[in-house]
Amino acid sequence: MSSFLDREFSVARPGFNRWLVPPAALSIHLAIGQVYSFSVFKNPLLALKAADGTLWSLKEVGYIFSIAIAMLGLSAALFGKWLETAGPRKAMFVAACCFGSGFMVAAAGAATHTLALIYLGYGVIGGVGLGMGYISPVSTLIKWFPDRPGLATGLAIMGFGGGAMIGSPLGTRLMVFYKASAHPIAATWVTMGILYFIFMMFGVFTVRVPPGGWKPQGWVPKAARSALISSHNVDVNTAFGTPQFWLLWVILLMNVTAGIGILEQASPMIQDLFHGHVSAIAAAGFVGVLSLFNMGGRFIWASTSDFLGRKPTYMVFFTLGLILYLALPYTGTSHLDSVPLFVLISGALISMYGGGFATIPAYLKDLFGVYHVSAIHGRLLTAWSTAGIVGPLIVNGILDHYVANHLPKQQAYPVILHIMAGLMVVGFIANLLVRPVAAKHWLKMEIDPSHIEATH
Template sequence: MTQQSVGDLPFHTTEHSFFSKQRTIARPGYNRWRVPPAALALHLCIGMAYGFSVYWLPMSQLIGGNAPLTCPAEMSVWQQLITRECDWKISMLGWTYTLFFVFLGAAAALWGDWLEKVGPRRVGMVATLCWCGGLALSSLAIYTHQLWLLWLGAGAIGGIGLGLGYISPVSTLMRWFPDKRGMAAGMAIMGFGGGALIGAPLADWLMTVFATDRGYGVWQSLLALALIYAIFMLTGTLSYRVPPEGWTPESYRPSTGRGISTIQVHVNVAWRTPQFWLLWLVLWLNVTAGIGLLGMASPMLQEIFAGRLLGLDLSWQQLDKDQLARIATLAAGFTGLLSLFNIMGRFFWASLSDLCGRRITFSLFFLLGASLYSSLLLINSAGNVTLYAIVLCVIISMYGGGFATIPAWLADTFGTRMVGAIHGRLLTAWSAAGISGPVLVNYLRDWQLSIGVPPRQVYDITLIVLSGLLIVGLLCTLLVRPVADKHRMREVVTTSENSLSPAINWKANPEYPQLIISWLMVGIPLLWGIGITLSQATAFFR
């Protein structure tokens, strides 16, 4: 076994504190299947970022109640950040959601190197403090009615927690499962997609419990979530273990097929290679198209099909208030169904990539995606609601699958030594897509409405543009090639007795009690969330 030179890996450390990387190294016999529940414990909690919109309406009625007290038109944005005299606009609250993913990408990019230095336990602890601390600050922001504190707490500090919590389990799992990298990443990232299935109904229930005649129970709900999530995230963080250097599963034989590299590339070198930027574009294009469609799936359903959702031959403009409310309920169930496919796609497509390779999987995303986006033009014109729902579910499954498959492709391309840091920098593509996708879709829609295009046709140009983006993504996918050997980390031979030892592996202990308890802790809440989502989705098909 060889040791990385100091020049290539400048963060060698000898500390042995409880949160050090050395204290998390697994002992012989450790069962690697205990690690996925720890990863899921973090991702199921931070995934609540997807479901935070459950708070927007009650947050916009904190002062005026059912008759919100609108701020004066002449009041500046800065005054709205500190005022306690009028209610917040939902558009202002929505910036919290944007801040989530901007700070997620920034934190993952800036501190990905630190993850490789100190290990997942310390990073997971900081992620817990930031995410749960951000929720607690948000609770205080609601109590004192200070919008700037909400942006700082949930948006900025919470966003940093999202970034650190997102990358720390992924690199750890891929080291434990070199034979199933896609499945390993899919298990962790599936939790991030599933966080809203648990968090949104839980937050809604907590608001009901704490609601009084004088308030909606919003700040109490946020504080309770912070405490609940802190328990789960700390349990997962303290359960982290990393394999010793050189460990491989029994009977594992490294594969060099399907674009899997045998070299290790330093993060400071990787991000300068064309492969990194091609993969950056692959993720950005896949997420831009997916998040754009996800954001407009509900209004598209309502505006295109309108009265047909109720069995009536009425346009959107002809519907009365009661009919619009019934359609909104159906759209909410449909949105829950999309969330479920988002989760399942993360595990399914990432696991499939272990069998057919990452390039083929992403090529399928882009080819099939472009075809399905284009087919929506015909489906919308024909008014086939069922076919529309099926196509949207497949598209959103590939959107989630892209998030879960890209870490494995990074590991295949640059090696696993610094995949956490490289993945962190690549996630800036997500931050960019979080802006480009909604902006592209919303502005195209508004422009078409402004020139008099009927609501059911305002998405046609958008679907054509998104299809074009996916074709560009396919070209980027096909251009990815193995990294040149000149980018390999320089290695030096040590005199350590272990340097000549064979690869480490062991027969895993069954550890059935620990495995059962660990999986039940994350499995029961996830099944509860899925059950609620399915019950809501059934309303769409009645």
């Protein structure tokens, strides 16, 4: 089995159709994207009582999601360079093992009302699976699609945004199915762990890497349309010390912190803003709708960036995002009382949130070249880790403050969403400052990107 997982056993044979690789990437990302549907478990976990009647607080439950996202970024940063040598198949297998077993450990925590076990399972072990699974297809698809890097990263990452489309109804219906059991949440997580492991193994068995020297038939690299698109490569350690890396880190941090605040609280938020008008089942449907926008935004915005450019695309995200975050709280029952408008604005925001994730690898490829792009991408995802902590802390901290002071929860959301609007301004400024990478950072010995897999 170990030899089958080695990179050399996944090299495509002559005549292989590169369009068979995106389904392998999607099988991984659709599975690990389940984390975006975590909000459907929040209220059931808050209602879960210990033997002595103790309940968990909103902040305590919120940490589960935060730890998972933090571990995603940290594991991606730690193992990104290893992935370049090990290949995507081995990384995908490790991701499947961690993600599936994380559910099992978390299930034990739910059954025994032990929050530390849920943190360890869903957060730490599952989070490592998230990180490994997230970055494993990215550089592979960029190598298969050098003619359309934005399209490639959109194909690789859109599945992660669509994960809640499967995870939300699956989790909700399994909890209903196991309602008569002693531990419905635990039974749900055990079932999901098994199902997702099997689903991810499809990607493990079908992924392929291009052979050395491969290029799309008839493709000739064109002259760069922008000074930000470099034909040179930068080593991961060198890239880590450039201002461009840290500006992109801030850009990702701002976009993710704002969007994750909506996603992490999506189900309770729509129920709070439209109290008595939106049921838990309908709220789960809303999470699924956001998943569609998240998924579609990753593909559409990343593909659009191939023509519009990465920097202008992010300018759109931050400008339009500022306006929509300011407007969103006024769609609730105390103002416009329009559920469709709330869903539409939320969907637009989440499409740009997802689009930001899918566009950032191509932005990195433009600035630093394809050499070590997975490793650089992995380190950049520490911004996601930070956002996974900061975003929920902002949301849950403000909500807990309002609840503790016996204030209506609906009044907390304008404060939260206007803070997110402020983050858009910071992101806009950081993106405005991005410049081409200085020649002193380029690799002295240039490397043909098509040979990278073979030379490791």
